[in-house]
Amino acid sequence: MLSYPKIDPIAISLGPLQVHWYGLMYLVGFLAAWWLARRRALRLGLSTDAVETLIFYCVMGVILGGRLGYALFYGLDKLADNPLWLFKIWEGGMSFHGGFVGVLVAALVFARKQNLHFFQLTDFIAPLVPIGLGAGRIGNFINYELPGRASDVPWAMVFPNMGPAPRHPSSLYEFALEGVVLFAVLWWFSINPRRNGTTSGLFLLLYGLFRFSVEFVRLPDSQLGFIAFGWMTMGQLLTLPMIIGGLILIVWSRYQPINITKAAKA
Template sequence: MLAYPNIDPVAVSLGPLKVHWYGLMYVIGFVGAWWLGRKRADRLGLKPDDIGDMLFYGALGVVLGGRIGYALFYGLDRLLENPLWIFQIWDGGMSFHGGLLGVLLAAFLFARKHRLAFFQLTDFIAPLVPIGLGAGRIGNFINHELPGRVTDVPWALVFPGMSGQGRHPSSLYQFLLEGVVLFAVLWTVSTTPRQRGFVSGLFLVCYGAFRFVSEFFRQPDPQLGFIAFGWLTMGQLLSLPMILAGVALIAWSRHNGIDDARVRQTG
C-alpha cells in the first residue's frame, strides 16, 4: 500500500485570501476549453471572441445545473428539510449529470442567440468538456474526496481518516478515463467532419460507460449507499440513460443527420 500524498488543498494563501486547488481546476478547465475552442471557432462561423461568450453560458450551466442536480440526486432529503441548503455551496457538492443538463440548456440558449443548429453546437462543445472533467478529478484527489473501495492492489492508497485500509485511487481512474481517454477519443474523431449529432452521441456513450465502470472502484455516496440490486450506485443509474441516449443519437445521426462537411462546401 502507498501513503496518500500530503497535498495542501490551499494552493496559494495571501493573508485572508486563500486560493484552493479545486477552484484552480475549474479555471484550468475553462481556460483550456476557451483556448481550444478559439482554434476551431471558424467551424461554427463564429469569431474567436464569441467563444468567451459561449463559455460564460456554459459556466452558468455547470454551476447552476451542477448544484441543483446534486441537491435533487444526492441530497433530496436535506433539500426538503431546508430548501435554503441548496445555496450553501460549501456544504455538499456538484453533480456532473446535473451540470450536463445545465450545459445543454445553456447550449440551447446560445445556439438560438447565434442562429446555430443545436447539435452543431453540442458537437463542437463535446471535445472541450473532458478538459474540465479531468481537472476536476485531480481537484477531488487533492481534496481527499471520492475515496475508492477497499482493495489490496499494489497501488492502493491509505486515505486520511479511512481506518488505515488501502483503497482504490478512484478519482485518478476517473481522471484517466473521463479526462485523458475521453478527450483523446472525441478530439480525434471530431478532427474529421461528421454528421451532426454523432460526436455528441459518442460523448454520451463514452462518458456514461466510463463513469459506470469507474463507479465499481469508488466508494458509494455515504448518504445514499447502493441504490439498486445491492450494487448499483446513483452515478451508475444516472449514467445508464446517458448511454442509451448516446446510442440513439448516434443511430439518428448516421441515418438522418446533416453532413457538416457538405454544408461547409456548399456554404
C-alpha cells in the first residue's frame, strides 16, 4: 500500500493570486499540442499563423465543451444551486466527452475556412491530443479527483478524505493509457501517410477501450453512481459510441484515398 503524496493543489500563491496545478496541467497540454502541431504543419500546407489559429479554436472547444459537458453530464444539481459554479474551472470538473465535441466543432469550422477535408484535419489533430489528456489526469490526481475503488493491490493508495481504505490510483492509470500509450501509438502510426479517417478512428477506438476498462476500477461519480445494469458508469455509457464509431471509421477509411503528406516524416 502507498500513501498519497499530499501535493498542494495550489502551485503558486502570491497574495490573493492563486495558480492551481490543475490549470497548469491544461496549459502544458495546450503548449505541447501547439509545439507538436508546428512540427507537422507542412503536412496540411498550414502556415505558422494557421496552426496557431487551429490551436486557439481547439483550446476554446476544450474549455467551453469540457465545462459545459461536465455540467450537463455530471453537475446539473450544482449548476442549479449556483450558476456561477460553471465558471470555477480551477476547482476541477471538466468532461472529456464535452471537450471532445467542442474540438470536433472547432475542427469543422477550421476545416471549412481552410478548405480541408474534415477527416484529414482530425487525423492531424488526433496525435496532438493524448499529451493534454495525460496532463489533465495528473491534474485530477493532484486535485484528489477520480479516486479508484477500494483495492488490496500493492500500489493502492489511501486518498485524502476518502477513509482509511486503499484505492486504485485510477487517474494515474488513465494518465498512462490515455496519455503515454495513446500518444506513442498515434504518433508512431501517423508518421507514414494513412487513409483519411484511419488515425481518427484509431484514436476513438483506443481511447474508448482504455477509458471503458479503467472505469471498472474507478469509483463512480457519487452524484450518479451506476446508471445501467448495476455496473455501468456514465463514463462507460458515453464512451461506447466512441468505440463503435472508431470501428466504423476504420472500416470506412479503407475505401478512402491515402492522405499524401506535403512534408517529410516528422
